[in-house]
Amino acid sequence: MPQDNQFLPAHASPAFPPILSPRVQVPQRSISDFHLQHNEQEQHEPPPSLISPAFTPPATPGTGTPALERDAPSVLVDTSLEPPTDHAARLVEKLPEVRCEVRARIPTTNGKEMFLYLYKNDVDSKEHLAIVFGHQIRSLSLDATRPGETERDRMIRGAYVGRLHPGRTTSRVEQIRKEAFPQHGATGQAAPQSGGATTTSTGIKQVFSPFKAEQAAENGEIGHAAPQSNGIPTEKVEHPTQGGVNDATVVKKNAPLVRIHSECYTGETVWSARCDCGEQLDEAARLMSLPTNIAGGAIIYLRQEGRGIGLGEKLKAYNLQDLGHDTYEANLMLRHPADARSYGLATAMLVDLGLGGEAGIRLLTNNPEKVRAVEGPGREVVVKERVAMVPLAWQTGGKTGVQGEEVEKYLSTKIEKFKHLIG
Numbered sequence: 001m002p003q004d005n006q007f008l009p010a011h012a013s014p015a016f017p018p019i020l021s022p023r024v025q026v027p028q029r030s031i032s033d034f035h036l037q038h039n040e041q042e043q044h045e046p047p048p049s050l051i052s053p054a055f056t057p058p059a060t061p062g063t064g065t066p067a068l069e070r071d072a073p074s075v076l077v078d079t080s081l082e083p084p085t086d087h088a089a090r091l092v093e094k095l096p097e098v099r100c101e102v103r104a105r106i107p108t109t110n111g112k113e114m115f116l117y118l119y120k121n122d123v124d125s126k127e128h129l130a131i132v133f134g135h136q137i138r139s140l141s142l143d144a145t146r147p148g149e150t151e152r153d154r155m156i157r158g159a160y161v162g163r164l165h166p167g168r169t170t171s172r173v174e175q176i177r178k179e180a181f182p183q184h185g186a187t188g189q190a191a192p193q194s195g196g197a198t199t200t201s202t203g204i205k206q207v208f209s210p211f212k213a214e215q216a217a218e219n220g221e222i223g224h225a226a227p228q229s230n231g232i233p234t235e236k237v238e239h240p241t242q243g244g245v246n247d248a249t250v251v252k253k254n255a256p257l258v259r260i261h262s263e264c265y266t267g268e269t270v271w272s273a274r275c276d277c278g279e280q281l282d283e284a285a286r287l288m289s290l291p292t293n294i295a296g297g298a299i300i301y302l303r304q305e306g307r308g309i310g311l312g313e314k315l316k317a318y319n320l321q322d323l324g325h326d327t328y329e330a331n332l333m334l335r336h337p338a339d340a341r342s343y344g345l346a347t348a349m350l351v352d353l354g355l356g357g358e359a360g361i362r363l364l365t366n367n368p369e370k371v372r373a374v375e376g377p378g379r380e381v382v383v384k385e386r387v388a389m390v391p392l393a394w395q396t397g398g399k400t401g402v403q404g405e406e407v408e409k410y411l412s413t414k415i416e417k418f419k420h421l422i423g
């Protein structure tokens with residue numbers, strides 16, 4: 001039976017027992033806290049479980065299961081108030097052009113679904129990806145109509161609303177409406193066929209995606225779906241004066257959760273315990289698929305292996321690490337920057353997914369430079385909150401998560417030299 005704490009098969013992180021607790025309390029840590037092989041009775045006891053260990057939550061895919069969540073610590077951020085630092089990530093001067101070529105629904109081994117979006121761009125020939133959780137997040141470039149394409153073409157490249165099924169003939173919502181209300185024909189307000197734009201009081205241009213409105217209609221809000229930009233969903237509320245569910249909507253303030261993840265073949269595919277990359281990918285997916293995460297989420301998966309130096313060079317760096325150098329020095333010895341990544345593609349993909357603008361995002365990272373870099377040259381994306389990625393081994397006193405002397409050294413170098421803030 002799938003459980004909420006096991007969204008994807010854990011590559012690097014064994015299953016962690018669910019905890020019904022408020023936020024994880026993360027004490028200020030020093031480097032010595034990395035050493036996990038000491039007596040477990042010391043300060044690294046896992047947080048107490050508030051539910052019986054014998055309790056197995058019911059988890060029927062797609063239905064409301066108890067919100068068994070292990071939340072992550074977070075801090076509010078406002079980079080416009082912060083001075084630049086010495087560790088500045090490579091900032092792009094101009095956002096690249098990106099286009100979502102295709103997306104598909106991915107049912108997962110844990111019963112939940114997500115959508116995989118494949119992007120092309122004008123700066124490299126790689127296929128960067130967005131792993132999207134929640135129907136409210138859609139790609140403007142995918143949904144835009146393309147010259148000469150048929151409805152079948154649109155469905156094949158994933159530019160459809162709702163769910164595909166044998167016999168479906170249109171990418172749009174009309175057929176879904178007819179199937180839902182055969183006796184009445186299409187009900188509710190017609191969805192516009194082309195996008196429009198409005199300007200908010202803050203001056204941010206909001207692009208209206210007809211597909212978001214269509215999606216809302218397909219989700220059961222036919223007739224009163226309010227279009228929203230920036231991925232913020234609307235939610236029906238119980239109106240006190242009328243005593244029932246009515247047409248009123250409220251905009252949920254929760255910003256979508258975003259993780260910018262750089263490819264790591266070793267950590268994600270061949271079970272390397274030199275880093276915690278596989279564990280971080282699992283954890284990001286788990287947090288985004290929690291039922292309480294109503295604003296949805298997206299993992300932007302960038303093909304910048306080895307902090308941008310590529311797999312071959314990273315393997316050389318591993319040999320230098322076995323020769324006694326840390327991950328920072330090893331890159332420099334190979335004549336690469338300590339971190340050769342840039343995040344312009346991520347910013348452009350977030351904007352395309354409707355996650356740009358003042359509504360903001362919550363970014364899962366320990367890397368303060370990533371926060372600044374992801375916002376883009378014109379602050380096209382606004383990071384409202386940084387959500388920490390605390391290694392599972394820290395959270396559980398070494399009972400689970402990636403462990404070993406290599407990952408300890410990797411994490412301590414991230415704190416000492418890359419100035420990461422874990423917690």
Ligand SMILES: Nc1nc2c(ncn2[C@@H]2O[C@H](COP(=O)(O)OP(=O)(O)OP(=O)(O)O)[C@@H](O)[C@H]2O)c(=O)[nH]1
Binds near residue numbers: 262
């Ligand atoms: N060059 C190099 N790259 C590494 C090494 N270990 C892991 N990586 C790469 O580092 C990247 C992982 O970094 P991320 O997890 O995206 O992010 P981060 O900047 O470390 O910060 P977080 O967002 O807090 O995780 C992946 O591309 C890995 O392949 C190493 O020893 N050397």
